[in-house]
Amino acid sequence: MRNLWNDEAGFVISAELVLVLTIGVLAMIVGLSEVAVAVNTELNDISNAIGALGQGYSFTGFKGTDAAVGSKAKSGYSGMTFIDSTDDCDANTSCDLVCGASATATSET
Secondary structure: HHHHHOHHHHHHHHHHHHHHHHHHHHHHHHHHHHHHHHHHHHHHHHHHHHHOOOEEEOOOOEEEHHHHHEEEEEEEOOOEOOOOOOOOOOOOOOOHHHHHHOOOOOOOO
């Protein structure tokens, strides 16, 4: 029993292991935090790209005539146009979550 009580061979290894694992866990937390910021930045870029897409559309109409009767109109449909106006969230430049406190602030009136 005295030999077991005085045996300290495993104590140094376990203390070093705890220290190495603590440093490893702290480094992993910092690394994963940076990955999360990078993913949020890329998702913000994607949302800005989608918001900048032109959503306007148009199509031309058609007109059917009867040539045998002398250009008599049989059927017709006029064209249509829609132009999307710019919304407040289309150009997201004030993302405080990713950019931090030094982001460009927009004033709301």
